[in-house]
Amino acid sequence: MRTTVALLGFAAGSYALEKRASASAYSSNSAGTYKLSSITAPVQGAGDPGSSSTWKLSIDDTSSGYKQTIVGFGAAVTDATVESFNTLSDSNLQDLLNDLLTDSGASFSLMRHTIGASDLSGDPVYTYDDNGGSVDTSLSGFALGDRGTAMANMLASMKSLQSDLTVFGSPWSAPGWMKLNGVIEGDTTNNNLNDGYLSGDFGETGYASEFAQYFVKYIQAYQDLGVSIDAITIQNEPLNSQAGYPTMYVYADESAQLIRNYIGPALADANLNTEVWAYDHNTDVTSYPQTVIDDAGEYVDSVAWHCYATDVDWTVLSTFHDSNPDVSQYMTECWTPSSGDWYQAADFTMGPLQNWAAGVTAWTLGTNSSDGPHLSEGGCATCTGLVVVNNDGSYTFETAYYMIAQFSKFIPTGATILNGSGSYTYSDGDGIQSVASLNPDGTRSVVIENKFDNDIYLTLSTESGEEWSGDIPSESVTTWVLPASS
Ligand SMILES: *[C@@H]1O[C@H](CO)[C@@H](O)[C@H](O)[C@H]1NC(C)=O
Numbered sequence: 001m002r003t004t005v006a007l008l009g010f011a012a013g014s015y016a017l018e019k020r021a022s023a024s025a026y027s028s029n030s031a032g033t034y035k036l037s038s039i040t041a042p043v044q045g046a047g048d049p050g051s052s053s054t055w056k057l058s059i060d061d062t063s064s065g066y067k068q069t070i071v072g073f074g075a076a077v078t079d080a081t082v083e084s085f086n087t088l089s090d091s092n093l094q095d096l097l098n099d100l101l102t103d104s105g106a107s108f109s110l111m112r113h114t115i116g117a118s119d120l121s122g123d124p125v126y127t128y129d130d131n132g133g134s135v136d137t138s139l140s141g142f143a144l145g146d147r148g149t150a151m152a153n154m155l156a157s158m159k160s161l162q163s164d165l166t167v168f169g170s171p172w173s174a175p176g177w178m179k180l181n182g183v184i185e186g187d188t189t190n191n192n193l194n195d196g197y198l199s200g201d202f203g204e205t206g207y208a209s210e211f212a213q214y215f216v217k218y219i220q221a222y223q224d225l226g227v228s229i230d231a232i233t234i235q236n237e238p239l240n241s242q243a244g245y246p247t248m249y250v251y252a253d254e255s256a257q258l259i260r261n262y263i264g265p266a267l268a269d270a271n272l273n274t275e276v277w278a279y280d281h282n283t284d285v286t287s288y289p290q291t292v293i294d295d296a297g298e299y300v301d302s303v304a305w306h307c308y309a310t311d312v313d314w315t316v317l318s319t320f321h322d323s324n325p326d327v328s329q330y331m332t333e334c335w336t337p338s339s340g341d342w343y344q345a346a347d348f349t350m351g352p353l354q355n356w357a358a359g360v361t362a363w364t365l366g367t368n369s370s371d372g373p374h375l376s377e378g379g380c381a382t383c384t385g386l387v388v389v390n391n392d393g394s395y396t397f398e399t400a401y402y403m404i405a406q407f408s409k410f411i412p413t414g415a416t417i418l419n420g421s422g423s424y425t426y427s428d429g430d431g432i433q434s435v436a437s438l439n440p441d442g443t444r445s446v447v448i449e450n451k452f453d454n455d456i457y458l459t460l461s462t463e464s465g466e467e468w469s470g471d472i473p474s475e476s477v478t479t480w481v482l483p484a485s486s
């Protein structure tokens, strides 16, 4: 106490304020007794572990430890999301969007959205230029339609609440008339863009330039409704050709050629600065994004990854970073079934962040209480939103929402991820995983995932020479916010 008084006595104002600024801690746990709840803050020094198990972490909060810059966190805005959100009363919807996008809640600042139908759309499937199935080379039949317009309006509302919001779009399929199979849904043969790629005369025949113009028209139509599209992927899961719902197979080399010769130039000609992110699929085929970066690097400097590889291994992103240090990476899709483990969303956020990802988006932001509306056939019938809209007009934040918010609320856009050590997972799955950031206001956030079924007394040392200690509740994701280092 005397020290504090003495300090205040002669130090200049802002210096004294920084010295006095205290740490805080927030937690969400598996039991749901903590939901972004304020808990006992860590203390400086070794603290008093009592009889608790102890754990040590260290972070490099000096410039030698600086890693990637954060773009944001969020989820996919699907037709299921828009449709279920729009059943809420105006005031409930406003409350919900405030919680999702502002610092009264999760502060999400990265949203993916579906361009036309995905599996999380009600029947029937659609794109923005179906034209009754007839070829429409002039794209004169292009129209967002009711669902596309509602999607754009929802994103515009989100943008008005979060000025840092980054929005990227992904189609599940090109319009049917642009495809060899002639339909939006996948099937076992010819589920490809009709662009001459398979017949060896790429671009000489078919609709490669129409496909490129489709993206231009979509971006302009959204812009007209107040949503700037910051990035696109040209195909969701290009290696996933499945019957029953919209899919389209795109070869790596075909993707690179489409972007380099058609989509990149078309966006540039239309004066659109929308980025094109490569791949948008699982971590087990790294040659795909590498081909796109190598052959269309003039237009692509980001890679999007999904979580569905068997035994997903996020260190793939670090390996990719080592060979492509200037390429940004994102984890753009992982589902959050209500039957999932409490830590499932924390895992798919933590892993990518520890391995150079600049952002993470879950699948999907919202659904109704039956994991829909979804297509009656194909795709996912058990994809639960981070938010579930109930039949009585209320809404519920799922466990996955809180687990992602433990990151998004405290690691803002523009934060720098810090190198660290001490995370470890035992073969039975127990352990501590952690990631830290240096935030634009100088504070430091440390997100700690405790999978033990007991509390852990954690001591964190910083390269800048501090030590902080405190309790991390059992089966929780807990975030420490430490004051700026002096
Ligand atoms: C990050 O920390 C690890 C473990 O302390 C260390 O081996 C590695 O060299 C560090 N990397 C950077 C980029 O500082």
Ligand SMILES: *[C@@H]1O[C@H](CO)[C@@H](O)[C@H](O)[C@H]1NC(C)=O
Pocket (backbone or CB within 6 Å): 368, 369, 370, 371, 372, 373, 374, 375
């Ligand atoms: C919720 O989604 C399910 C699954 O698609 C659908 O059958 C149901 O009609 C939807 N309910 C409402 C109220 O939209």
